[in-house]
Amino acid sequence: MKERPLDFGALFGSFDNFMSYTAGGLVFGAIYALIALGYTMVYGVLQLINFAHSEVFMYGTFAVAWTFVFLHGTGRVNQSLGEALPVLLAALVAAMIVSAAIALLLERLAYRPLIKKGAPKLIALISAIGASFALAEAMGLRDRFASWVGLDDNLKNYVVPGKARDVYSNPVSIQPKGLFDIGGYSVTDVDLVVLFAALAMMVALDQFVRRTRFGRAIRATAQDPESAALMGVNSTRVVQLTFLIGGLMAGAAATLYMMKIGSTRQNAGFILGVKAFTAAVMGGIGNLRGALLGGLVLGVMENWGSAVFGSEWKDVVAFVLLVLILLVRPSGLLGESLGKARA
Amino acid sequence: MIRSSKRWQALALTAVAGLALSACGTTDDGGSDSSGGGGDAGASPLCGKSLAFLGALTGDAGALGQNMVGGIQLALDEYNKDNADCKIELKTFDSQGSPDTAPGLATQIVNDDDIFGLVGPGFSGESLATGKTFFEAGLPSISPSATNVTITDQGWTTWHRVIGNDDAQGTADATYLTEKAGASKVYVVDDGQDYSKGLAGKVSEVLGDAQAGSDQISVGQTDMSAVVTSVKAADADAVFYGGYYTEAGLLAKALRQGGWKGTFMSGDGSEDPAFVEVAGPAAAEGAVLSAPAAPAPSDFGATGLYATQAYDATNIFLAALEDGAETGEEINTFIGSYNEDGVSGPISFDDKGDIESSSIYAYFVKDGELDLENPEQIQ
Numbered sequence: 001m002k003e004r005p006l007d008f009g010a011l012f013g014s015f016d017n018f019m020s021y022t023a024g025g026l027v028f029g030a031i032y033a034l035i036a037l038g039y040t041m042v043y044g045v046l047q048l049i050n051f052a053h054s055e056v057f058m059y060g061t062f063a064v065a066w067t068f069v070f071l072h073g074t075g076r077v078n079q080s081l082g083e084a085l086p087v088l089l090a091a092l093v094a095a096m097i098v099s100a101a102i103a104l105l106l107e108r109l110a111y112r113p114l115i116k117k118g119a120p121k122l123i124a125l126i127s128a129i130g131a132s133f134a135l136a137e138a139m140g141l142r143d144r145f146a147s148w149v150g151l152d153d154n155l156k157n158y159v160v161p162g163k164a165r166d167v168y169s170n171p172v173s174i175q176p177k178g179l180f181d182i183g184g185y186s187v188t189d190v191d192l193v194v195l196f197a198a199l200a201m202m203v204a205l206d207q208f209v210r211r212t213r214f215g216r217a218i219r220a221t222a223q224d225p226e227s228a229a230l231m232g233v234n235s236t237r238v239v240q241l242t243f244l245i246g247g248l249m250a251g252a253a254a255t256l257y258m259m260k261i262g263s264t265r266q267n268a269g270f271i272l273g274v275k276a277f278t279a280a281v282m283g284g285i286g287n288l289r290g291a292l293l294g295g296l297v298l299g300v301m302e303n304w305g306s307a308v309f310g311s312e313w314k315d316v317v318a319f320v321l322l323v324l325i326l327l328v329r330p331s332g333l334l335g336e337s338l339g340k341a342r343a
Numbered sequence: 344m345i346r347s348s349k350r351w352q353a354l355a356l357t358a359v360a361g362l363a364l365s366a367c368g369t370t371d372d373g374g375s376d377s378s379g380g381g382g383d384a385g386a387s388p389l390c391g392k393s394l395a396f397l398g399a400l401t402g403d404a405g406a407l408g409q410n411m412v413g414g415i416q417l418a419l420d421e422y423n424k425d426n427a428d429c430k431i432e433l434k435t436f437d438s439q440g441s442p443d444t445a446p447g448l449a450t451q452i453v454n455d456d457d458i459f460g461l462v463g464p465g466f467s468g469e470s471l472a473t474g475k476t477f478f479e480a481g482l483p484s485i486s487p488s489a490t491n492v493t494i495t496d497q498g499w500t501t502w503h504r505v506i507g508n509d510d511a512q513g514t515a516d517a518t519y520l521t522e523k524a525g526a527s528k529v530y531v532v533d534d535g536q537d538y539s540k541g542l543a544g545k546v547s548e549v550l551g552d553a554q555a556g557s558d559q560i561s562v563g564q565t566d567m568s569a570v571v572t573s574v575k576a577a578d579a580d581a582v583f584y585g586g587y588y589t590e591a592g593l594l595a596k597a598l599r600q601g602g603w604k605g606t607f608m609s610g611d612g613s614e615d616p617a618f619v620e621v622a623g624p625a626a627a628e629g630a631v632l633s634a635p636a637a638p639a640p641s642d643f644g645a646t647g648l649y650a651t652q653a654y655d656a657t658n659i660f661l662a663a664l665e666d667g668a669e670t671g672e673e674i675n676t677f678i679g680s681y682n683e684d685g686v687s688g689p690i691s692f693d694d695k696g697d698i699e700s701s702s703i704y705a706y707f708v709k710d711g712e713l714d715l716e717n718p719e720q721i722q
């Protein structure tokens with residue numbers, strides 16, 4: 001095979017291509033950003049990296065596909081965004097519920113017992129990694145769980161006996177419609193929904209944290225948990241709320257991801273989780289606006305890197321960029337913590 | 344409060360233990376109970392022993408391994424029905440297709456005295472990673488599906504395959520694209536694995552000037568927008584993808600959604616109905632998937648790509664058994680001189696262990712489904 005030379009011309013040679021790579025990166029960056037929120041919220045409040053958050057997202061993607069199978073059946077069809085909208089909204093609700101439930105379960109089983117006993121942060125980190133494996137494997141073995149209770153026949157469209165670890169696709173393939181072109185990139189209705197839904201949720205969450213009573217409690221706990229507790233803030237409740245919000249956002253991200261990609265698998269959370277975590281660190285971990293900026297920057301950088309060096313280098317480009325940013329700004333691009341956000 | 348938190352812990356522990364138990368269960372699905380060796384004094388000493396299968400049963404390409412096991416099991420069932428006094432069992436070893444997992448399992452296989460032959464390994468990467476182990480232990484193997492060219496260049500005389508290698512397929516694919524599909528600018532993408540690079544590399548080589556560009560994605564990648572832009576920027580009228588069905592499906596989907604209208608072609612790693620599921624019926628429409636395998640006869644009792652090859656490979660071992668071969672060396676000699684028609688085509692091996700004649704077929708996605716019954720022979 002021909003060796004691929006460094007190809008700056010591919011990216012900067014034509015405005016069309018440049019815009020096309022950028023637009024594609026922004027759409028995926030928005031999904032990174034929504035997942036990154038979960039990492040950043042939990043870190044802001046607990047100074048803990050919740051490594052099991054990628055699995056919270058992965059369960060959301062399955063909830064979306066299952067909702068379609070349940071309401072639509074397994075017949076494979078193409079539908080436009082408009083046709084799929086009612087089921088998609090149901091899937092959004094299901095994904096948010098499932099993801100939030102998994103996040104709350106995580107908090108209850110993997111974190112709260114440790115926090116109560118005053119365990120070092122490192123222990124909670126390991127507990128999170130363990131929970132992440134357990135959740136991913138449980139999804140990969142769901143056909144066996146179903147067969148233990150004798151439901152594998154009834155649930156065979158959901159658990160796919162024998163192929164539970166294989167790729168699982170939404171039976172309804174959402175066919176995007178090109179609305180207009182930016183450069184050579186045909187911007188579709190799906191792309192716009194992904195981008196604007198991500199932005200809207202970010203703004204809503206940002207306002208929630210800055211303006212509401214619950215938001216104030218979250219910020220107070222993030223700033224100084226002991227003083228907050230003395231002032232009557234129920235810190236357990238705040239931690240729960242934080243996980244809940246992270247889970248809801250991951251469920252929304254899962255729905256957008258399934259709209260765009262359409263298939264998932266039991267380890268789908270891993271790579272996206274790493275990317276989202278990177279986005280959170282890049283933007284300044286603990287900072288909501290930083291997560292958005294980090295996600296979008298990462299998505300765009302990956303595509304630019306793919307254009308110049310080839311797709312096999314996209315992760316190298318993204319992570320070198322992360323190191324460079326952290327060298328110059330050790331606390332990330334917007335480096336402000338959740339607690340310091342002003343109302 | 345305390346009581347309830349203890350109960351939660353107990354629940355979590357039970358769940359974890361359950362996971363651990365079921366995880367153990369995944370490595371060896373096959374019947375490992377050898378039902379009391381043989382019976383007749385004149386029966387082969389191999390009666391009651393086992394063939395092994397090594398390949399992906401779960402994981403990214405688990406569907407392909409399941410197909411192979413279906414073929415092996417069919418051959419064994421037929422044999423065991425006719426030879427009730429000399430039953431042969433199957434032991435499966437799930438490598439998930441990973442060259443990192445396979446060597447450990449290979450060691451298990453060669454240390455298991457019950458195993459007299461191997462159907463597999465399934466994929467090229469794991470074949471390269473384990474070939475030396477099997478060769479040194481003298482365990483004869485026949486792969487139904489590993490097509491990388493370099494495997495048979497290693498001098499492993501116990502290693503055989505009943506499928507044409509990637510040189511044959513790559514040449515046929517490139518020729519199909521330029522001559523039948525009329526493409527003059529082909530963009531070549533692969534996923535960086537041994538099999539994929541081998542096949543895509545051969546396609547590139549044969550294409551020569553008709554290649555418009557190349558890119559490499561990674562396994563597990565879902566965002567294909569950069570590749571789509573590159574393909575469109577190169578003004579390609581065809582894309583060849585070397586790799587497996589998940590990424591192939593996602594790439595085809597992203598290309599169509601990006602408004603690209605050329606011919607999408609991929610090799611045998613993608614020739615699975617799951618390709619259509621991932622891409623969606625509209626994006627998959629018209630895709631061409633090649634495989635060095637004829638469709639199974641209509642009365643064949645197993646389904647899926649590689650099932651016929653696995654069936655044939657198993658039958659070669661069983662024929663060796665009936666021929667009176669007892670040791671690994673004798674079985675190996677028998678395989679070397681084998682010359683019969685299997686369900687997948689005529690089978691005989693050259694000195695390197697490659698099959699001597701193979702045909703390449705192009706399968707098409709029509710009306711939202713992969714048409715497995717009406718392929719076109721392209722070589």
